[in-house]
Amino acid sequence: MKNFLLPILFLLSITVYSQNSELTVIGNKKGVPAQLSTSNLKSIFMGNQPKWSDGSKVIIAMMKFTTDGGKNTCSKLYQKSTTDVTKHWLTVSMKGVIDAPVFFNTAAELQNFVANTAGAIGVFDGTVTASTAKTVLIDGKTSF
Amino acid sequence: MFIGVKTKILLTVLAIVLLFTIFSLVYFPSLQGRALRTNYQSEVQNQAKTIALGASIALSEQNFKGLKTAMDFVKENEELRFVTLIQKDTIWNTDSSSYKVEDNVMVTFPEENTYSSNLVSSDSLIIMKAPFRTSIMDGEIMLGVSTKSINIRQKKIRMTALLISGAIFLVGMLIGLWLSRNISHPVQALRKAAKRVGEGDLTSEVKSSSKDEIGELAVAFNNMVNDIKKLSDLTLEQEKEKQHLLASQNEALEKQVEERTAELRQSLENLQSTQAQLVQAEKMASLGELTAGIAHEIQNPLNFVNNFSEVNAELLAELEEELNNGNHEEVKQLIQDLKDNEIKIVHHGKRADTIVKNMLQHSRTNSTGVKEPTDINALADEYLRLAYHGLRAKNKSFNAALKTDYDEAVGKINILSQDIGRVILNLLTNAFYVVNEKREMNIAGYEPTVSVSTKKKDDIVEIRISDNGNGIPQKVLDKIFQPFFTTKPTGQGTGLGLSLSYDIISKGHGGELRAETKEGEGTTFIVQLPYKS
Numbered sequence: 001m002k003n004f005l006l007p008i009l010f011l012l013s014i015t016v017y018s019q020n021s022e023l024t025v026i027g028n029k030k031g032v033p034a035q036l037s038t039s040n041l042k043s044i045f046m047g048n049q050p051k052w053s054d055g056s057k058v059i060i061a062m063m064k065f066t067t068d069g070g071k072n073t074c075s076k077l078y079q080k081s082t083t084d085v086t087k088h089w090l091t092v093s094m095k096g097v098i099d100a101p102v103f104f105n106t107a108a109e110l111q112n113f114v115a116n117t118a119g120a121i122g123v124f125d126g127t128v129t130a131s132t133a134k135t136v137l138i139d140g141k142t143s144f
Numbered sequence: 145m146f147i148g149v150k151t152k153i154l155l156t157v158l159a160i161v162l163l164f165t166i167f168s169l170v171y172f173p174s175l176q177g178r179a180l181r182t183n184y185q186s187e188v189q190n191q192a193k194t195i196a197l198g199a200s201i202a203l204s205e206q207n208f209k210g211l212k213t214a215m216d217f218v219k220e221n222e223e224l225r226f227v228t229l230i231q232k233d234t235i236w237n238t239d240s241s242s243y244k245v246e247d248n249v250m251v252t253f254p255e256e257n258t259y260s261s262n263l264v265s266s267d268s269l270i271i272m273k274a275p276f277r278t279s280i281m282d283g284e285i286m287l288g289v290s291t292k293s294i295n296i297r298q299k300k301i302r303m304t305a306l307l308i309s310g311a312i313f314l315v316g317m318l319i320g321l322w323l324s325r326n327i328s329h330p331v332q333a334l335r336k337a338a339k340r341v342g343e344g345d346l347t348s349e350v351k352s353s354s355k356d357e358i359g360e361l362a363v364a365f366n367n368m369v370n371d372i373k374k375l376s377d378l379t380l381e382q383e384k385e386k387q388h389l390l391a392s393q394n395e396a397l398e399k400q401v402e403e404r405t406a407e408l409r410q411s412l413e414n415l416q417s418t419q420a421q422l423v424q425a426e427k428m429a430s431l432g433e434l435t436a437g438i439a440h441e442i443q444n445p446l447n448f449v450n451n452f453s454e455v456n457a458e459l460l461a462e463l464e465e466e467l468n469n470g471n472h473e474e475v476k477q478l479i480q481d482l483k484d485n486e487i488k489i490v491h492h493g494k495r496a497d498t499i500v501k502n503m504l505q506h507s508r509t510n511s512t513g514v515k516e517p518t519d520i521n522a523l524a525d526e527y528l529r530l531a532y533h534g535l536r537a538k539n540k541s542f543n544a545a546l547k548t549d550y551d552e553a554v555g556k557i558n559i560l561s562q563d564i565g566r567v568i569l570n571l572l573t574n575a576f577y578v579v580n581e582k583r584e585m586n587i588a589g590y591e592p593t594v595s596v597s598t599k600k601k602d603d604i605v606e607i608r609i610s611d612n613g614n615g616i617p618q619k620v621l622d623k624i625f626q627p628f629f630t631t632k633p634t635g636q637g638t639g640l641g642l643s644l645s646y647d648i649i650s651k652g653h654g655g656e657l658r659a660e661t662k663e664g665e666g667t668t669f670i671v672q673l674p675y676k677s
Contacts, residue, residue: 064206083280086203087231091251093208094199094229096215100208 021125022143023069023076025136026111031056031119035137038144044121045077045101047092052119060101061110061122069107069125076144077123150328157320161313169309176305177298181270184294188272191218192287195227196274199285203278215253218287225269225288228252230261232275232282250283261286268292330358334365346373422640439537442499445492452485452492459485515558520605520673521550521598527565528596531572535580542580542592549597554605557675563652564673567645571609571669572596574641577632578613578667604655607671615663624659649673 025041027033031052036044043049049058063069065082074082093100102120104110111130114122121136128135138144147155195218198211218224229250236243247261265271268291275284330352340348346369352362459478466474528546535542572594579592595610616624623629625646630639649657653673661667 066206086206086280087250089206089208090199090202090211091229093202093211094215094227094251094253095255096212096219096253100202100212103206 021072023073023123023125024128024143025121025123025138026114026128026130026133027121027136028114028116028118029132029134030054031058032121032134032136034134035140038139041123041136041138042077045123047089047098047100050098056119057099059099059117059120061114061117061120062101062103063107063110063124064103064105067105070103072125073123148328149331150324153324153327154320157316157323161316161320164312164316165309168305168312173298173302173305176301177294180294180297180301181291184289184291185265185270185272188270188287188289189274191221192272192274192285194218195287196276196285199229199283200276200278203276203280219253221289223290223293225290226252226254226257226259226286228259228261228286228288230284230286232284234282259286259288263288326354327358330354330362334358334362337365337369341369341372346376423644442496445496445499448492449489449496452489456482456485456489513560515560517556518559518561518564519556520554520559520564520607521552523561523565524548524550524568524596524598524607527568528572528594531569531576532594535573535576539580542576542583544576544579544583544592544594547593547595547597549595551597551599553600554598555600557605557673559653559673560648563648564671567648567657567671568596568607568609570641570645571671575609575611575613575667575669579611582613601672603675605673605675607673608668609671610666610668612666615665616659616661616667617663621659621661625657 025036031054033053044058045060045062047060051057062073065071065074065086071082074080074085078085078088080088089100092098102113104113107124107126108129110122110124111128111133114120115130115133122133135142191214194214195211198208198214202208202211215227218227229252231248231250233246233248234243235246249258249261252258263269263271263286270289270291272287272289273284274287276282330350333350333352337348337350348369349366350362352359354362459482463475463478463482466478525548528548532544532546575594576592579594582590583592591612593612595608597608597610599606599608620631624642627643628639629643646657649655649671655671655673657669657671659667659669
């Protein structure tokens, strides 16, 4: 029995860890500021800011809510369920003030997109691999 | 009410044009408008479905590109009034035994207004809904689109329809006028020509250049008129020949008629002469009847004259003798007797003279024709006696009872006395003839009787002459007044007596002569003469 319980507990601990892992915000070098406050970040990811200060369009990138990163983003950044966030973006999209986020299945894809898209800002859980994207400090921290 | 071909054609074309106009002005725009609205509704419905599909993909796959594209597409529609996202929330009751679905409007674009999920389409707004269902939520997209553009297009359609209708009407009326002109004018020309032909003008000709049935009709009409003219000319020629033939026949006929007329005139003259001779013969016959009676009548006064003359001769001898004897008293008595006898001689002499005069009057061929007041009773009585004695003179064995009943009130009446006397004599002669005929049958107890009576009845005088002979059979009675009809043996009657009597009474005096008879019992002839004839 012990032989089975230990692997199960290990897996559960990994899952919990992964859901609670810290989020990193990266941004394209053009338009996206180097650092943001948590509230600014949330406001941007709620779709309240359509453009950056240089006038470039704000493009949001997120992990799909079916991924751990996506779920983690919902809980940490939005403090809402994935359903509520989806509904939120549905309503925002309907209004048409700002484009809906671009969702990705992997962090690499997300980083690649942000690095190559002007005004793009993305959030994911994991390490930054894209050299052309910059990490946006949140409240002075590289992750939160 | 007369309605000409032209009017009929125009009315027909007008009706057709009006139908087309109504179709293009009312029905066609209405149909187009409905089709336009239906298409537009379908388009809006598709847009709503596209948005719903985009929403469904966005919710299930977090891919909002489709939704964005759809929204961008819809937003391009200038008639868009709103797009509403409605969430269908299932609300369970406390014990989870039943639920209800509530519509929750999540977002509306543009955000200025909010719209109820119960909104429905109207004339100015089209509402279309498209549902979607995902694992996250159930909902529907409600799209509201203004009908302004449709209304504008409908107005355009109506304007176009109005223009087309006007064009159709104008073209239709032009066609109608053209048709009426091309059909009615030749027909009217035909009618006028036919009317002229009917009035006898066979030179009428219809000019028609059309190559259709009307043109053929005009040609046929002209041919017909030509045929009629030829036939008419032929008929006229034949008629002239007939007239000529008829004239020659008439001439021949007139000659024949003249010849026949001359022959007939000659025959008539002969007939009149014969008739006059017959009438005279009848008169002479009646005169013959009278002669014996007259002779008897004259004989009596002559006897008296002779007898009294002989007596007077004897009295004169006695008077001479008494004068010689001086016997004056006797002389006076004898002279008185002589005077009395002389009066009687004169009286009977005058009577004889009257009889002779009457006889002469009766035998006269032509009467004076002047009616004179005549005592009908005296006339009837005189001729009764003349007739009776005339028959007695010829037949001594004949005897008959004479009955008279004269009405004194009759008085005198204006008549041609000799004519009426001839009638009475004729009727009495017949009466005596029939009673004598019956007498000779030796019927036991039979007594021949002839009655004469007169009676005044208002403004007429009636003379009835009756006998108790054998009467007249009905089949004979119907013919007795016909000329030359007689039942007497040949040589004894002319058959003109009653016919002439009838003419004298009816035509000469405006009276009436009729007979009443009963077979085996006798006959009564009734003469009615008006006082004012």
